[in-house]
Amino acid sequence: xxxxxxxxxxxxxxxxxxxxxxxxxxxxxxxxxxxxxxxxxxxxxxxxxxxxxxxxxxxxxxxxxxxxxxxxxxxxxxxxxxxxxxxxxxxxxxxxxxxxxxxxxxxxxxxxxxxxxxxxxxxxxxxxxxxxxxxxxxxxxxxxxxxxxxxxxxxxxxxxxxxxxxxxxxxxxxxxxxxxxxxxxxxxxxxxxxxxxxxxxxxxxxxxxxxxxxxxxxxxxxxxxxxxxxxxxxxxxxxxxxxxxxxxxxxxxxxxxxxxxxxxxxxxxxxxxxxxxxxxxxxxxxxxxxxxxxxxxxxxxxxxxxxxxxxxxxxxxxxxxxxxxxxxxxxxxxxxxxxxxxxxxxxxxxxxxxxxxxxxxxxxxxxxxxxxxxxxxxxxxxxxxxxxxxxxxxxxxxx
Numbered sequence: 001x002x003x004x005x006x007x008x009x010x011x012x013x014x015x016x017x018x019x020x021x022x023x024x025x026x027x028x029x030x031x032x033x034x035x036x037x038x039x040x041x042x043x044x045x046x047x048x049x050x051x052x053x054x055x056x057x058x059x060x061x062x063x064x065x066x067x068x069x070x071x072x073x074x075x076x077x078x079x080x081x082x083x084x085x086x087x088x089x090x091x092x093x094x095x096x097x098x099x100x101x102x103x104x105x106x107x108x109x110x111x112x113x114x115x116x117x118x119x120x121x122x123x124x125x126x127x128x129x130x131x132x133x134x135x136x137x138x139x140x141x142x143x144x145x146x147x148x149x150x151x152x153x154x155x156x157x158x159x160x161x162x163x164x165x166x167x168x169x170x171x172x173x174x175x176x177x178x179x180x181x182x183x184x185x186x187x188x189x190x191x192x193x194x195x196x197x198x199x200x201x202x203x204x205x206x207x208x209x210x211x212x213x214x215x216x217x218x219x220x221x222x223x224x225x226x227x228x229x230x231x232x233x234x235x236x237x238x239x240x241x242x243x244x245x246x247x248x249x250x251x252x253x254x255x256x257x258x259x260x261x262x263x264x265x266x267x268x269x270x271x272x273x274x275x276x277x278x279x280x281x282x283x284x285x286x287x288x289x290x291x292x293x294x295x296x297x298x299x300x301x302x303x304x305x306x307x308x309x310x311x312x313x314x315x316x317x318x319x320x321x322x323x324x325x326x327x328x329x330x331x332x333x334x335x336x337x338x339x340x341x342x343x344x345x346x347x348x349x350x351x352x353x354x355x356x357x358x359x360x361x362x363x364x365x366x367x368x369x370x371x372x373x374x375x376x377x378x379x380x381x382x383x384x385x386x387x388x389x390x391x392x393x394x395x396x397x398x399x
Contacts, residue, residue: 056106057121069084094110210265244311256288262330263326317384322386328397
């Protein structure tokens with residue numbers, strides 16, 4: 001238990017900057033794979049990079065690049081910018097298929113072991129390019145539009161106004177599965193592309209996706225956002241039924257995605273204000289808190305069923321981080337002090353239970369009563385992407 005830890009000033013930019021640097025000290029420079037390219041993505045229990053584990057996942061390759069890029073911009077740090085450029089180089093030379101333009105999902109020992117093209121992963125590639133360009137790597141500029149056009153050609157379905165999820169390595173066969181999660185992160189990446197370049201077509205596409213998911217698809221579920229759909233974008237309540245802990249496609253409503261969508265809607269609103277954006281952001285955030293907040297132990301549960309019962313009691317770090325930044329945005333845009341109270345409550349929870357103050361990083365997952373769940377072998381490794389980027393977003397909000 002860490003209840004005796006003194007609490008910092010969570011709304012202080014000095015605290016937030018210090019926390020970002022603290023987390024990055026866990027990763028940098030030990031995660032830089034000089035010989036193999038990219039980053040080491042797996043870590044031992046003592047916090048040391050598992051240099052013998054040569055598996056590299058597209059999502060983690062991209063997220064670590066993003067981490068270094070946002071830090072490079074925030075701190076004007078040339079070492080972090082070099083680390084981000086190192087990540088971009090590996091995305092181009094390691095993951096990217098020169099002939100198809102696609103991106104390998106998983107690499108093992110420098111070779112593609114899973115070549116499927118996941119829209120979820122390519123969204124993070126787009127974000128990595130946008131963030132690295134914004135940090136000062138001007139040579140990355142063309143990769144932003146290149147990736148957007150690749151997604152347009154192979155993943156975008158004009159009749160649906162959404163992206164499909166998975167194509168095979170040859171970009172010939174499309175999975176019938178449709179999911180909101182990939183589209184949510186495409187929306188996030190498009191916001192980043194707009195912020196980096198000022199080119200409005202990225203923001204326009206982000207707005208289309210946001211309305212489709214949070215208004216039109218949500219209408220199938222009384223305003224809530226279900227994760228899984230068939231190829232006609234009709235809700236599929238049976239997909240992965242019972243698998244509430246699936247790493248990318250868990251069954252059940254995901255309150256962390258409600259708060260994450262609230263964040264994205266409010267970021268869009270900061271660039272292109274519309275009443276529906278703030279209304280949906282508030283409704284989704286409030287619903288997540290009302291249904292999934294753990295009154296007894298703090299934090300937000302991972303999942304709840306269509307009947308409103310908690311179906312996954314774990315406390316995931318990304319859920320808490322996204323809730324913190326969404327609360328800050330709501331507090332600012334709604335001018336409502338209640339959300340600052342929620343912001344402080346979730347920061348206190350994270351500081352007390354979620355953060356490993358010895359190793360500096362955040363625990364990936366806790367039990368419902370806040371006991372640490374030892375990390376299992378996860379293909380995606382660890383990055384602390386959500387905690388780092390949430391802090392950076394709040395810093396920018398407070399400045």
